[in-house]
Amino acid sequence: xxxxxxxxxxxxxxxxxxxxxxxxxxxxxxxxxxxxxxxxxxxxxxxxxxxxxxxxxxxxxxxxxxxxxxxxxxxxxxxxxxxxxxxxxxxxxxxxxxxxxxxxxxxxxxxxxxxxxxxxxxxxxxxxxxxxxxxxxxxxxxxxxxxxxxxxxxxxxxxxxxxxxxxxxxxxxxxxxxxxxxxxxxxxxxxxxxxxxxxxxxxxxxxxxxxxxxxxxxxxxxxxxxxxxxxxxxxxxxxxxxxxxxxxxxxxxxxxxxxxx
Amino acid sequence: xxxxxxxxxxxxxxxxxxxxxxxxxxxxxxxxxxxxxxxxxxxxxxxxxxxxxxxxxxxxxxxxxxxxxxxxxxxxxxxxxxxxxxxxxxxxxxxxxxxxxxxxxxxxxxxxxxxxxxxxxxxxxxxxxxxxxxxxxxxxxxxxxxxxxxxxxxxxxxxxxxxxxxxxxxxxxxxxxxxxxxxxxxxxxxxxxxxxxxxxxxxxxxxxxxxxxxxxxxxxxxxxxxxxxxxxxxxxxxxxxxxxxxxxxxxxxxxxxxxxxxxxxxxxxxxxxxx
Numbered sequence: 001x002x003x004x005x006x007x008x009x010x011x012x013x014x015x016x017x018x019x020x021x022x023x024x025x026x027x028x029x030x031x032x033x034x035x036x037x038x039x040x041x042x043x044x045x046x047x048x049x050x051x052x053x054x055x056x057x058x059x060x061x062x063x064x065x066x067x068x069x070x071x072x073x074x075x076x077x078x079x080x081x082x083x084x085x086x087x088x089x090x091x092x093x094x095x096x097x098x099x100x101x102x103x104x105x106x107x108x109x110x111x112x113x114x115x116x117x118x119x120x121x122x123x124x125x126x127x128x129x130x131x132x133x134x135x136x137x138x139x140x141x142x143x144x145x146x147x148x149x150x151x152x153x154x155x156x157x158x159x160x161x162x163x164x165x166x167x168x169x170x171x172x173x174x175x176x177x178x179x180x181x182x183x184x185x186x187x188x189x190x191x192x193x194x195x196x197x198x199x200x201x202x203x204x205x206x207x208x209x210x211x212x213x214x215x216x217x218x219x220x221x222x223x224x225x226x227x228x229x230x231x232x233x234x235x236x237x238x239x240x241x242x243x244x245x246x247x248x249x250x251x252x253x254x255x256x257x258x259x260x261x
Numbered sequence: 262x263x264x265x266x267x268x269x270x271x272x273x274x275x276x277x278x279x280x281x282x283x284x285x286x287x288x289x290x291x292x293x294x295x296x297x298x299x300x301x302x303x304x305x306x307x308x309x310x311x312x313x314x315x316x317x318x319x320x321x322x323x324x325x326x327x328x329x330x331x332x333x334x335x336x337x338x339x340x341x342x343x344x345x346x347x348x349x350x351x352x353x354x355x356x357x358x359x360x361x362x363x364x365x366x367x368x369x370x371x372x373x374x375x376x377x378x379x380x381x382x383x384x385x386x387x388x389x390x391x392x393x394x395x396x397x398x399x400x401x402x403x404x405x406x407x408x409x410x411x412x413x414x415x416x417x418x419x420x421x422x423x424x425x426x427x428x429x430x431x432x433x434x435x436x437x438x439x440x441x442x443x444x445x446x447x448x449x450x451x452x453x454x455x456x457x458x459x460x461x462x463x464x465x466x467x468x469x470x471x472x473x474x475x476x477x478x479x480x481x482x483x484x485x486x487x488x489x490x491x492x493x494x495x496x497x498x499x500x501x502x503x504x505x506x507x508x509x510x511x512x513x514x515x516x517x518x519x520x521x522x523x524x525x526x527x528x529x530x531x532x533x534x535x536x
Contacts, residue, residue: 040377124363133360136320136432137374137422138349144377 091194
């Protein structure tokens with residue numbers, strides 16, 4: 001009998017298992033990136049996935065953006081008023097939403113909604129032998145399953161982030177006008193003056209990279225799962241995917257902020 | 262869809278000294294057998310005897326620990342990814358649970374291999390798929406999702422998908438498990454009909470011994486990962502090994518004795534294994 005651990009969770013972490021898993025996840029990313037165009041009907045399946053990840057998340061992203069914008073306006077107004085800089089409210093809210101809160105919160109919401117669903121779907125396909133059946137039919141699971149999902153996440157995240165930011169700005173403007181009696185034009189002018197193109201590119205770039213990270217981790221976690229014991233196993237795998245993807249995004253958010261600013 | 266078919270009687274599958282398992286844990290040990298073109302070849306054995314592992318080995322879904330598998334002129338040990346893909350296009354596989362993609366309806370599942378591997382027009386693909394559905398006595402279920410199908414229907418849809426590319430070799434994992442006797446018998450007839458109409462070689466994994474004795478030309482008996490016996494149904498029936506007779510006895514008893522006698526035999530069998 002082998003003494004090597006069969007599964008690697010937080011409980012059975014070992015160096016050998018860690019390096020083995022890094023290799024498997026690395027191979028998964030490589031195989032997914034090189035499988036573009038390898039399966040007929042990829043574009044149609046990509047559109048379907050963009051609809052699932054993007055259109056399906058629009059409502060919740062818009063609502064979250066509006067509420068976050070309102071909260072940020074209230075919090076920043078209080079802080080800036082203490083410093084006697086209430087006139088900078090538009091700039092501060094704009095920068096916070098575009099550079100940081102928009103990409104980050106959008107990513108975390110999409111992980112919870114679409115990332116977890118994709119991970120669970122692939123894990124169920126593993127336990128139901130649907131993936132074995134695909135391979136048995138000489139259909140490459142990377143080209144057929146992962147490429148459309150992967151690029152759907154990468155493309156949808158910047159678009160959803162833009163929606164989050166637009167609704168965030170709308171929410172903050174509403175609060176600035178209704179609660180603090182700030183002129184809307186003055187508020188938006190201050191925001192436009194304070195935010196430069198670099199900030200927008202920064203936000204969109206971050207969003208796309210977060211899309212790569214969440215697609216990679218959530219899809220690979222489901223695909224590489226082995227010996228899952230029914231619903232409990234799938235639930236555990238999905239939870240691990242959400243936790244690991246969220247932490248990875250928070251970590252890379254810091255790295256990108258430190259590098260790009 | 263047109264493949265260079267293996268002439269009748271020639272060896273389609275040649276397995277020699279195959280050992281396989283998970284990690285260092287060996288599930289199959291020194292398994293050897295041949296399957297000839299046009300044969301129905303059944304692999305029988307109790308649960309955990311290594312039947313499904315053998316099927317995964319034949320399809321190339323797992324690497325062998327040692328030994329060799331020659332399938333459709335391909336040495337699986339030394340096969341490139343492209344060669345394995347070409348060989349798989351000449352096989353049809355139906356897994357135990359069906360393996361149908363849960364996100365696609367019945368007709369999309371059946372059309373999938375044709376859409377992925379051929380340049381046939383959509384209407385032609387639809388016609389071919391309907392022909393296979395009719396061959397398996399399935400009609401009017403095109404737009405049903407796999408979750409809406411009964412166990413028997415799932416097996417037959419999976420079988421329809423397995424034969425949609427007109428394969429030379431059909432591999433089936435427990436095609437009759439979970440089916441009532443009538444449906445299981447109907448599936449046996451379907452296998453015979455598929456072999457004669459599509460000129461197939463069929464390897465099927467089953468623990469339904471009666472079905473294997475009825476349908477198969479050759480039978481391989483696995484026990485604890487090793488070959489216990491192999492031969493024609495008559496040779497298996499008359500095999501001297503007590504394990505083989507025990508395996509056969511449990512099934513044939515149901516047909517030849519009263520329920521009370523059958524239950525008594527089962528009870529005695531279970532008692533014999535106790536310390």
